[in-house]
Amino acid sequence: MTSPVAESVSPSYEKKRIYLETLGCSKNQVDSEIMLASLQNQGFEMTKTPDSAEVIIVNTCAFLTEASEESINRILELSDFKSTGNCEKLVATGCLTQRYQDSLAEQIPELDGLFGSNGFEQIPELVYSMYEGPGQTKLNLEQKPHYRQFEEQARIQTTPRHYTYLKVAEGCSNMCSFCNIPALRGNFSSRTVNSIVTEIINLTKKGVKEINLISQDTSSYGKDFKNGTGLATLLKNISKIEGDFWIRLFYCYPNSFTDEVMEVIAGDKRFCRYLDMPFQHINNEVLKAMNRKIDRAQIENKIQEIQKHLPDLAWRTTFIVGFPTETEDHFQELLEFVSAGHFLHVGVFSYSHEDNIRSAKLGDPVPNSLKQERRKQLMEAQQKVSSGRNKSWIGKQLKVLVDGLSEESDLLLQG
Template identity: 40%
Template sequence: MIKKRVDVVTLGCSKNLVDSELLIKQFQAGGFTVEHDSSNPKGEIVVINTCGFIGDAKEESIETILNFADARKRGKIKKLFVMGCLSERYVDQLSDEIPEVDKYYGKFNWKDLIADLGMSYRADLINERSLTTPDHYAYLKISEGCNRTCSYCAIPLITGKHQSRTIESLVDEAHRLAAKGVKELQVIAQDLSYYGLDTYKKRMLAPLVEQLSQVDGIEWIRLHYAYPAGFPTDVLDVMAASPKVCNYLDIALQHISDPMLKAMRRNVTKAETLELVQLFRDKVPGIHLRTTMIAGHPGETEADFLELLDFVKQTRFERLGVFPYSHEEDTYSYKNYQDDIPDEIKQERADAIMSLQNGISRDINEAKVGSRIKVIIDREEDGYYVGRSEFDSPEVDPEVLVSSAEPLTPGSFYEVEVTGAEDYDLLAHVV
């Protein structure tokens, strides 16, 4: 007899996390006790929600599956199921190579797992999730899939075409989250810029964000994963006008050299990128931009890389990450380009960008010393209360380490004065 206890392990991005939260809610409705990302899984059933984005993520997913497959062979667990992006893409290979897994599911058919464990899928819980984040913030996934054709990206192969959720369903979910005590929404999608084009035949990010900002109880809304080509600039007006919409935008630019942008099939030029970045800063003074770059895409010359390095130096992004190029099967790059940049050169270039960014980040932080900012407290740790400003997304961005003589409440907002700066984090005390 299998005990009604499940451990769910989530790998990869916040979009995967939302899927896990939907699954957990279904399990709980079926009478199961569920632990998420436990350091010591104790259930007899384990479900791994995998990532298949790039090489490192795939390796982590496979290593996790193998570890639990070994635990199953040793009788530590009774059932092992795998879902998500990796198994969506490689289900046949995984089934052959790791047969200890009871069953593989893709990214979208995880509902079958509910039935396979003898439960009925609860359609009435369609907008209901069991949050794995702290009670005061949640991710709101506004669409699935991607219609872009970037040379290096396997995500459209995994997720399929872009599918926008309706504004009504998203506002309904936001109300439900607010009723649970959520104060901060991280609005996420593979491509925010495309939102609405399929369902409404026009870009609808701005109307969506405006309606979300009217939900009582929601105090911060932060936007993640925009695309520069076709960016809906009217959302900047909403951001500038609404105190609830954080002056923050996560937009992946990937490169600045025109030859590289063309090779990457980004459908945007250097001049258009520079104009867009300037528009962000003009429309929303003080906006903090988060972006990612790719180092070592096939054909990237030393001149291309130096142009990228200069762009980072001149633009001074508040938040920036770098990926060494990963040659992913079945992508346009894989089929049409030779992976001609040695791995060590890719890493050297990525390291050079991050070294430059470290100094930029510290300069930006030091300029905040003496200023007063609003933070939300996430937790208490190592003698500090750890909070974030409107410019800091959880998990990926810097934090504000707050000193206070009086106890602070996680999930509450406080005004703090910045007293010190590190490369990434700020030091502050409550005003």
């Protein structure tokens, strides 16, 4: 499907070869797939390496300072192809440009184009504009993303053929104090049920076997609609699709993960018995300072409810250590909670002090060395849990998707 916007700006001069590189999360990857489709539909030739490209586009990440620095360093590395390769124009898009905008343009004069985190199907318009006059070209930097405006947009799958990511919403309205996503991506905005169902049908026809539903807060799907549509409604409609495929849910906020959603998942084995639900902490004081709108008792009740409906669930969560108000007692409470063995997988992040988040006013009193030590202790505790849980799978036969040979040995398969 070709973007109407892109059709209207196509000039007659020669199309350029373009290299697009994606940094950051799977949601960024979907955005890049939309850009690839729009560019290809306009006749641009996509290259797999930057050395032969005349236009280089970097889809950046700026969720944390470390990610911002990685994005900036990669932009500067790729700028070398202006002298060593064929690069004529260098473009940054995504969260980094949305976050820093004018300052980024000043600090990296090598950039010829800056594109925000909205309306990715319009990327051909930026490419054309760069060649129409001197100076830096900017597009879609002022607007906040609104996913429904291009929910039918085509994309080119960049994952292996058998699985893909499908973004069901954009933005976030939870306003956690440690997170800058609402500023970078706007308020939560859901795609329609019909557009998602249609895309799943088309993906399964192409042979995709696993579809990963993603957003910043998947369990809040539909809350911005006026008709009562929610995640349960979406999953019920997906259940009506015929075919042999799996659906996996990522990034579910515990508060809005309802009994009805659990019942729908339990009623269709094509919904993977897997759940990614970040809790971030377990201490009530820390949770309140994080503005998580949930306490320990509610978290434990939610865990019990989900385990009742889905006893065979493989559960992944994430926690943050070193939050400004976290004391040693708070951390020990978190360590004991993780050691109790609720989860199969746990990700642990050290708190990152950012200048554009609400918790910035709390300072950054926990030393980095202590953050790293707490992270290490939490990961070691979870490794013991995971080891014991993994042993329970020995001797069982399961249906799996095989990705290919293992990187460790040709005698092993991975999937």
